[in-house]
Amino acid sequence: xxxxxxxxxxxxxxxxxxxxxxxxxxxxxxxxxxxxxxxxxxxxxxxxxxxxxxxxxxxxxxxxxxxxxxxxxxxxxxxxxxxxxxxxxxxxxxxxxxxxxxxxxxxxxxxxxxxxxxxxxxxxxxxxxxxxxxxxxxxxxxxxxxxxxxxxxxxxxxxxxxxxxxxxxxxxxxxxxxxxxxxxxxxxxxxxxxxxxxxxxxxxxxxxxxxxxxxxxxxxxxxxxxxxxxxxxxxxxxxxxxxxxxxxxxxxxxxxxxxxxxxxxxxxxxxxxxxxxxxxxxxxxxxxxxxxxxxxxxxxxxxxxxxxxxxxxxxxxxxxxxxxxxxxxxxxxxx
Numbered sequence: 575x576x577x578x579x580x581x582x583x584x585x586x587x588x589x590x591x592x593x594x595x596x597x598x599x600x601x602x603x604x605x606x607x608x609x610x611x612x613x614x615x616x617x618x619x620x621x622x623x624x625x626x627x628x629x630x631x632x633x634x635x636x637x638x639x640x641x642x643x644x645x646x647x648x649x650x651x652x653x654x655x656x657x658x659x660x661x662x663x664x665x666x667x668x669x670x671x672x673x674x675x676x677x678x679x680x681x682x683x684x685x686x687x688x689x690x691x692x693x694x695x696x697x698x699x700x701x702x703x704x705x706x707x708x709x710x711x712x713x714x715x716x717x718x719x720x721x722x723x724x725x726x727x728x729x730x731x732x733x734x735x736x737x738x739x740x741x742x743x744x745x746x747x748x749x750x751x752x753x754x755x756x757x758x759x760x761x762x763x764x765x766x767x768x769x770x771x772x773x774x775x776x777x778x779x780x781x782x783x784x785x786x787x788x789x790x791x792x793x794x795x796x797x798x799x800x801x802x803x804x805x806x807x808x809x810x811x812x813x814x815x816x817x818x819x820x821x822x823x824x825x826x827x828x829x830x831x832x833x834x835x836x837x838x839x840x841x842x843x844x845x846x847x848x849x850x851x852x853x854x855x856x857x858x859x860x861x862x863x864x865x866x867x868x869x870x871x872x873x874x875x876x877x878x879x880x881x882x883x884x885x886x887x888x889x890x891x892x893x894x895x896x897x898x899x900x901x902x903x904x905x906x907x908x909x
Contacts, residue, residue, distance in 0.1 A: 575763065575802045584795035587613075588785070594795030597846060598802050601771040605805070606733075606754055607745030612772035612780045613798060615789050617642075617731045617784055620755035620770035621694075622650045623783045624727045627776060628692045628752070631811040635692035636678050636719075638662050638670050640701035640865055643694050643727055654787070668699025669707055671883040672718035681723035693719040698739075702864070703866045704818075704839030706736040709746050716750035728754040735761055735837040738811040752776070761811050761838060762804035763874045767797055774806030810874065817872040817881050824885035828892055842868040855885045 585592040595613055603611040613621040621643050626885065629635060635651070636646050636890045639661045651657045660678055662670035679690040695715060697707040707715070719726050728751045730736075730744075737744045748754045749897050751761035758764040770780055784790060791797070818835040831843040844850040850868055854861045861870045872881070 575652060575765075575800050576804050578799040579796050582795040582799035585795040586792050586794060587794040588790045591794045592791075592793065592798065594802070595782040595798040598767065598798040598805075598838065601770050601802065601805060602756065605744050606730075606748050606756065606769075606771050607774075608748065608754065608771035610774045611731040611769045612777050612778035612784065613791075613794060613801070614755075614770055614784055615766060615791075617637065617729070617755055617757045618647045618650065619784065619787055620768045621647060621727070621729055622654055622787065623770055623780045624755060624772075625630055625692070626783050626823050628725050628727060628778050629655050629657040630691070632658065632689070633692070634658040634660055634661050634690040635694060636662055636670075636675060636690060636724070637694040638668055640694060640699075641694060641696045642731065643696075646700070655862055657692070659688070664702070666705075668696065668702030669704035669711055670715070672714050674716065675718040676722055677731060678906055679724055680717070689722060690722075692727060693722075693724045694727045694729060694774075695751070696729040696731075696737045698837050698839075700732070700839070702737060702868075703709055703833050703841040704732060704835060704837035706739050706745070706778050706836050709742060709749070712747060713749065719855060722870035726751040726753075728776075730754050731757040732760060732837065734808045735811050735815070739815060739837050740742065751889070758801040758804045759801075761814055761873050762807055763802040764804040765797075765872045767801050769801075772832065786869065790799075807874070811838070814872045814876075817876060817878055821872065821881050825888070828885070828889050838872045839873075840870040841865070844868055844871075853891065854888075859884050860888060875887050 582594045587595050599611040618757050635657045644659050662674045665671035698704040716726050733744055755770045758767040815837055818838045818840050822832045822835050822840050833841050861868050
């Protein structure tokens with residue numbers, strides 16, 4: 575990847591275009607089944623650009639509970655896009671019911687009633703443990719949004735993971751949406767970069783909005799080259815999914831209460847989250863908090879041998895603790 579970056583054919587992407595950036599954008603648009611695409615420095619910027627294009631100030635938008643656009647983008651949906659967020663409850667992990675989209679987007683009322691203009695879907699859903707939205711579920715949700723007169727934006731930061739997990743092409747998971755954002759970093763390993771895609775007209779406006787947000791780049795081909803290498807690695811995400819299941823199964827054997835991961839995110843329940851995270855840090859195990867649970871993520875820099883080492887460290891810690899109970903067990907004491 576670094577060699578590709580060093581050898582990249584570059585231009586000026588702000589002025590007359592960068593050939594490597596153009597190649598990346600065209601390839602992503604084709605993979606996503608969209609007319610055009612635009613590189614952005616981050617997924618957050620890609621999502622913000624889409625919301626700015628779809629919403630007028632004061633418009634409401636819908637998104638599943640704990641969606642990234644609701645709580646993990648520092649309020650840009652409201653601050654920069656001017657949107658009023660409405661969280662929809664999950665019918666299944668990370669996925670709302672079509673009936674809730676219909677109910678929340680009812681547009682009848684006086685002129686001073688809040689207008690709902692957009693539905694944001696997330697696939698995979700980060701806070702739901704990398705839960706996937708299957709093509710049939712996707713179709714039902716998009717149809718409900720369309721019937722309610724809503725536009726649809728797909729936050730597909732981990733859409734590649736969903737595609738690999740369900741063995742369907744990425745374009746099968748974007749059917750009917752107006753815009754989609756996908757990350758080239760995270761599991762694919764690029765150092766920086768996402769892509770936001772949609773119609774030719776949308777991408778023209780998105781380029782203007784990206785410049786407004788400070789996302790215009792000059793010799794962007796240096797970064798786009800890494801993205802092209804990343805796209806050649808999509809199939810390797812299956813190894814991350816296997817490692818996540820290995821980790822989850824091992825933690826469960828030690829006594830942890832762990833969901834079975836669909837992709838590369840492992841969520842575990844513990845009675846004392848801060849203490850658990852502190853003890854994991856002391857063991858040299860990297861984890862974070864997500865939706866009140868312990869979150870561990872597998873990716874291309876985490877090997878199967880390292881997963882087994884993590885399990886050995888946690889297992890030894892459990893053996894040393896009172897009664898041999900694991901720190902992640904819901905039965906474990908706060909001490």
